Amino acid sequence: MTSVLKLMGMKSMNSKAAKTPLIPYLFWILLFVIAPIALILYYSLLDLNGNFTLANYAKFFTPIYLKMTFSSFWYAFLITLFTLIFAYPTAYLLTKTKHKKLWLMLIIIPSWINLLLKTYAFIGIFGLYGPINALIEVFGFNPKQILFTDFSFVFVAVYIFIPFMIIPIFNSLDKMNPSLVFAARDLGASAWTTFRRVVFPLTIDGVKAGIQVTFIPALSLFMITRLIAGNQVITLGTAIEQQFLVSQNWGMGSTIAVFLIVFMALTMLVTKQNSKGGRA
Amino acid sequence: MKKLSATSKAYLVFVFAVLYAPILYLIFYSFNSGGNMNNFESFTLEHYQAVFDDSRLIVILINTVIVALLSGLIATIIGTLGAIGIVSIKDKKMRNTLLSLNNVLIVSPDVVIGASFLILFTMIGVKLGFASVLVSHVAFSVPIVVLMVLPKLLEMNTSLIDAARDLGATKRDILTRVILPYISPGIFAGFFMALTYSLDDFAVTFFVTGNGFSTLSVEIYSMARAGISLTVNAISGLVFAITVLVVIGYYFINQKAKSATSEGQR
Numbered sequence: 001m002t003s004v005l006k007l008m009g010m011k012s013m014n015s016k017a018a019k020t021p022l023i024p025y026l027f028w029i030l031l032f033v034i035a036p037i038a039l040i041l042y043y044s045l046l047d048l049n050g051n052f053t054l055a056n057y058a059k060f061f062t063p064i065y066l067k068m069t070f071s072s073f074w075y076a077f078l079i080t081l082f083t084l085i086f087a088y089p090t091a092y093l094l095t096k097t098k099h100k101k102l103w104l105m106l107i108i109i110p111s112w113i114n115l116l117l118k119t120y121a122f123i124g125i126f127g128l129y130g131p132i133n134a135l136i137e138v139f140g141f142n143p144k145q146i147l148f149t150d151f152s153f154v155f156v157a158v159y160i161f162i163p164f165m166i167i168p169i170f171n172s173l174d175k176m177n178p179s180l181v182f183a184a185r186d187l188g189a190s191a192w193t194t195f196r197r198v199v200f201p202l203t204i205d206g207v208k209a210g211i212q213v214t215f216i217p218a219l220s221l222f223m224i225t226r227l228i229a230g231n232q233v234i235t236l237g238t239a240i241e242q243q244f245l246v247s248q249n250w251g252m253g254s255t256i257a258v259f260l261i262v263f264m265a266l267t268m269l270v271t272k273q274n275s276k277g278g279r280a
Numbered sequence: 281m282k283k284l285s286a287t288s289k290a291y292l293v294f295v296f297a298v299l300y301a302p303i304l305y306l307i308f309y310s311f312n313s314g315g316n317m318n319n320f321e322s323f324t325l326e327h328y329q330a331v332f333d334d335s336r337l338i339v340i341l342i343n344t345v346i347v348a349l350l351s352g353l354i355a356t357i358i359g360t361l362g363a364i365g366i367v368s369i370k371d372k373k374m375r376n377t378l379l380s381l382n383n384v385l386i387v388s389p390d391v392v393i394g395a396s397f398l399i400l401f402t403m404i405g406v407k408l409g410f411a412s413v414l415v416s417h418v419a420f421s422v423p424i425v426v427l428m429v430l431p432k433l434l435e436m437n438t439s440l441i442d443a444a445r446d447l448g449a450t451k452r453d454i455l456t457r458v459i460l461p462y463i464s465p466g467i468f469a470g471f472f473m474a475l476t477y478s479l480d481d482f483a484v485t486f487f488v489t490g491n492g493f494s495t496l497s498v499e500i501y502s503m504a505r506a507g508i509s510l511t512v513n514a515i516s517g518l519v520f521a522i523t524v525l526v527v528i529g530y531y532f533i534n535q536k537a538k539s540a541t542s543e544g545q546r
Contacts (some may be wrong), residue, residue, distance in 0.1 A: 003417060019285075020364065021361035022361070025426075027359055027417065031419075032385065032400075033381050037384075040399065043399055089291060096288070097284065106296065107296075107299065110299045110303060112476060112480070113303055114479065114497060116482055117512070118303065118517060119504070121302035121306045123508065125302060127508075129318040130317065131318075154435045163299075165427070168509070217390070220390070222483065226505070237391040237483075241487075248428070260392055261388070268387060
C-alpha cells in the first residue's frame, strides 16, 4: 500500500526536520491521516469477534457486494456525466458575461447553503403532492411518486455537485488565452473543431478537477440515498454507514471503506493533472 | 466582446432558476400557515417563532456555531504553522510527501473519514460528543487551511525575510511582523473555508457524534427522515439570510484585501 511507503517516508523526515512550526502539523498528520487509514486496514481484517480473518474480503467478492459496487459506480458515472454536461456550457457562458466574477459568486452561493436543507427541499418538490406533480397534473397526466426513484436520486446529486464542477472549469476557461480561439477560427477551424481541438484540451485540467470533486463523493453518498432514494439505491457510502452504525459490523464496513479508498486513489490517478512546470 | 445569444442567455437563466428554485421554494413555504409544502394558506411567522421557542434547537444552533468557530480557529493555527513548516523544508521529496498526505483528507470520501475517526475515537477512548465532533472538525479543516496559506507563502519574496534579518529582526519578529502580515489574506481565507467546512459537514459528524450531542446538519437529517416539518423551512430561511450576508461580507473583505495587495505591489 502507498500509505505504508508514505509512512516510511514520514519517519525519515521526522528525524531530520526539527522545525517547531511543523510539530503540531506532523502530529495532526500522524493521528488523523495515517492512523485512521491504518485502523481501517486493521479492522477490515477482523471478524465480529475480533479475530483475524480474510472473510470480509471474500464476502466483498460475492455477487451481492459486487452488484452493489457496480451499481454504485454506475450511479456515480451518471451523476458525473450529467453534472459535466450541464456544468461545462454554464461555465463557458459565464466567462462570456460582463460581470463574470459576480455571476460565478451567484453560482457559488447555493453551494454554501447546508447540504441537508437543499436535499430536504426536494422531499417537498418531488413529493406526491409537490409542485412537479402539480405540473404533471396540469398537463393531464396522473401524479406519480418521483421521490424514492433513481431519477430523483441522480437529479438531486447533480443539483448538489454542479457548482463544484462549474468552478474549476470556469477557472481554466478563464485562464485560457482567447487569442488561441481566434487563431483557430482564422485558420479555418469550425466552431466545433475549435472547441474539440483547442478549447476542450486546454481546459481538461478543470474538467478533471471537477470530475474528482464529483465522482468520488458520488460513490460515497449516503445521506441523499437515504432521504431521496429510499432504499432504491445503495451506494458504497450507504453500505459503509449501514455496516458501521446499523449492523455494528465494523470489519465489513472497513473492508468496503478500503475498497472505496482504492477506488478513490484510482480516480485520482486517472484524473491526475499534468503539471506543466512553473509551479513551486 | 461578443454579446451572448438569446439561447445562451436562456440557458444561463435556466441554470440559475434550477439552482435557486429549491432554496426559494423552502423559504416561501416557511411562511405557510398550512403546515405543508404544497398549499400556501396564509402568511405566518409561527414557524420562525417555533425555532426560537425550541430551546433544544437553539442549543443545537449554538453548538454548531461554537464547533465551527473553535474548530476553525484551531485548524487555522495548526494549518498556518504547518504551511510555514512545509515551505521551510528544502528537500523536495519530503515536501511533496507532506503535501500528498495533506491532501488525503480533502479527497477522502466523508463516509470513510467519519468511519475511520469513529474507530480512532473508540480506540483512544474519547467519549463521543462535543469533544469528538470538535476534534474531527479540526482534523478535516487543517488541510484546507494549509492549501489556502501555501500559495501566499510561495509567492512571498524571500528577500523580504533576508532584509528583515539583515536589519536585526529575531526569528520571532520575522514570523510575527513579516511573514504573518504578508500571508494574512491566505489565513483569513483558510479560516473562512474551515468555517464553511464545519458548518456544512454532515457525514463525519453523523459518525462521531454520540447520543447527547447534535449539530444542525445532523438534527435536520433526523427531522427530514421523520417527514416534512416547516420548522426546517424556517431554519433554511435563517440559514440562507446568514449565508448571503456572510458571502457579501467575505466578497468585500476579499476585494479590499486584493486592492490593498495590488497597491502594495505598485
